[in-house]
Amino acid sequence: MENRIILIIGILLLIVMILTLFAGIFFYNLSVNRNVSKEAVFDDRKNSSSQGIKQNETSGEYNEAYTKWILKESNYEDIYIKSFDNLKLHAYKILNEENSDKWVIIVHGYTGEGLRMGSRAKKFYDMGYNIIIPDLRGHGTSEGNYIGMGWHDRKDMIEWINFIVKEDDCSKIILYGISMGASTVMMTAGEELPNNVKLIIEDCGYTSVWDEFSYQLKAMYKLPKFPIMHMASIITRIRAGYSFTEASALNQIKKCKLPILFIHGDKDNFVPYYMQDMIYNATNCLKEKLVIKDAGHCKGDKVNPELYWDTIKKFIEKYS
Template identity: 25%
Template sequence: MKKFIKMVRFLCSLLLFLSSFGILITNRLMYIKKKEDEAILHREKSSGHFHPDDFLHLPKKEMTVPSPFGYDLKVILVEPHQTNRYMIISHGVTENKVNSIKYMKLFLERGFNVAIYDHRRHGESGGKTTSYGYYEKFDLKAIVHWLKNKKGSDLLLGIHGESMGAATMLLYAGSVEDGAHFYISDCAFSDFKEQLSYLLKKNIKLPPKLVLPLADTFLRARERYTLHDISPISVVHRIKHPVLFIHSKKDDYILPSMTEALYQKKKGPKKLFLAENGAHAKSFHENKEAYEAAIDAFLQEFVFQRDR
């Protein structure tokens, strides 16, 4: 009897430990610490990507788009051009729409109007948790439909995504709807489980084979999805429209091999640009001329020729 009681106590203790650890892991994912809005603003201003006076005088509208999950998404629609060409910019995790302004300027210079927005739980948008593209892809669908309904069926639409925003975009195009005419994926992860496994071994020194199944179990229970559901590489082959894949060769946070794998798996029209310099999500900042040249070549080959 004493052995039985000890065994029950041990199992209860183990269950309590695993439950606490599972909640801790998923809390780290669901409520990932975001950058302070003021810090993002200061960084973008000091790097020369954001000039408040210039932005203030752009013709724009601040609007909200309802998410299918019951919160509002904050959108800024910038329209200096009389055109049917529009871009949507999808930012990375822990960032906000201010981070998208540098890309907005790039496409404004190429004759596009641009919509920038905050992902769920970021910036001025609602939502309680971050899901690394799982729920965000449906929010992106809401933005696309809102813009098409507002601007008409003859819209020429592109989407640019950075990091998690790029993964979100690929998940949207590959598993929800291929609703834009072209996509630009900057430093996306190919598979979220693989990305977490890499980061666990690199930064935290925890065994992925023990941690990730526990995270999967608790994510399913708490958020109704698993790590397997966040896998752009499993759906990228379904995207029929052109994709430009971008990554920095020196990115050691999301490895460039992930973008190379996505490029290989994508069928149909595509291009790949591997930037020589820059850490994660710094390809544009560190390789501005080459980055713009890659986008211009992509647009000329796959977008502007077909728009004539």
Template identity: 25%
Template sequence: MENTAVSSYRTIIMPKLDYKLPVALVVLLLATLAGFVHSRARRLVAPPRNITHQTPADFGIASWEDVTFKTADGLLLSGWYIPPKAHGGAALIFVHGLGSNRAALLDQAAMLAEQGYGALLFDLRAHGRSEGEKSSWGITELADVEAALAFLQSQPEVDADNIGIVGHSMGGAIAIRAAAQLPDIQLVVAESVYTNFSNNAERLTVSFARLPDWTAPLVIQWAEWIAGVNSDQLAPLHAVASLSSRPILFIQGGRDKTVHVSNGSTLYETAVPPKERLLIPNADHTTLFETNPELMTRRLRRFMAQNLLP
């Protein structure tokens, strides 16, 4: 017969283990993580609509209109059209970044409109007042730029052979890739642009989706699946050398924590002449013009005057 003391001892030091609680906790944690990753991935693919209440009139532009135009895949895009001052004048397409809207570059468009340039500022698909359910970070958005170019070329007061493009962040990457495919785009201004989306995805994701660093790779992979794209495709570095003799101006903020300043250096080195680079030392990712409007105005007007007469 087993000794009672030994039996009691075994009961004390070898209790029956209940695995249900730890397993439930693990399942709960995994479900919470999956929900978090999915919500942040959705934010990258379908960012919250940022509707502007500004208009060109707020920047002293007297002649402008609300316009809409359709992409080749049937989406209705919404924007503002500022006609050039002279009949047969030059015009510029302005392309905003992820989660932004048509007003992002309105200060620059207004400044250049004073010099006589026309402008088309529009909301990319899935942004602002434009149609579309999701962003592809620059792949399907090429159709948006193509539609914007066709809109400007159809305006009787615009010189169809005298059109340039200005883009910020994702919009700058789109501008470079669009110009590489659309020879009718005569010049490019690329602001705060990354060399390759996949190489900068962690910084971009942490900045835009407000993530802990360690979750970024999970969110990026999930977002790629939702968007149906491969971020390796989003490489303006591959396209920038294809601009041939068309001039390009790279502008970067010295305190940009979203896209490291080295990206601008690499893009500039890869581009073929004519090319220029402007560094705004105290500017971050989105405050280039705001930080030094005098320098930005001087360089942009000079670049345009040399390469795209109004």
């Protein structure tokens, strides 16, 4: 009888382990695997946190006029770097018609690509900046079978910075990103960077991949983070080379020595608003924050464009 009970318990544990493994693989594919559709992430029927959020809010938005500006009206050039793991990564380079040593790297969000950042690129161009708009690994025309969620992308950002410095050793560089791109620039800020990098601007970045995915797992499927997140993180470590816990903007920003502007909408339910305060309070460098009232995820520039861009301009004038 005792042996039978032990056998039953063993079988049940095995079933639980198998189910956890499959759940972890499912969540990895849903969230990190480039080759699996991410429609469920933006499906309001599943994601109760989204409150109508669409892909263009997390990724940057396609705008025909600004896409045309990049591809037809600007002097853009396709440029490429090799990543530390030998991926060919692409970006758009747009030189300002005015001779300028001012540069900005503009980083798109989750499932996006460089062309989705056209409206923001035009704003910086009109401010006199030369522009680099990368397609992050696993996005756009860049290589990569997984989404880096900012962690491996931080190393890629350093290569883009070095690309600029090699081209213009007097360059003054700003890093600007939205959503996942915001977390990317914050993760980059924790690394040793050339003196050419002057400041960071992040819009709606998350504290860590673990925190963001845990939040979304509960919002989408009403599931606790244990044990699915633990298994998904292990699988991501095996397949993509990083874990959800190490991919932390919160930990990286503690090492930041550059001025940083934090922007968030107080109605953001995709990357919850409270994450801004967590990151802001952990930062020891020169810092400012802008809270856009009634703005959802990455909607600050639409809800109150004058406040959004005036704040950015003043921050740049103050610290660059």
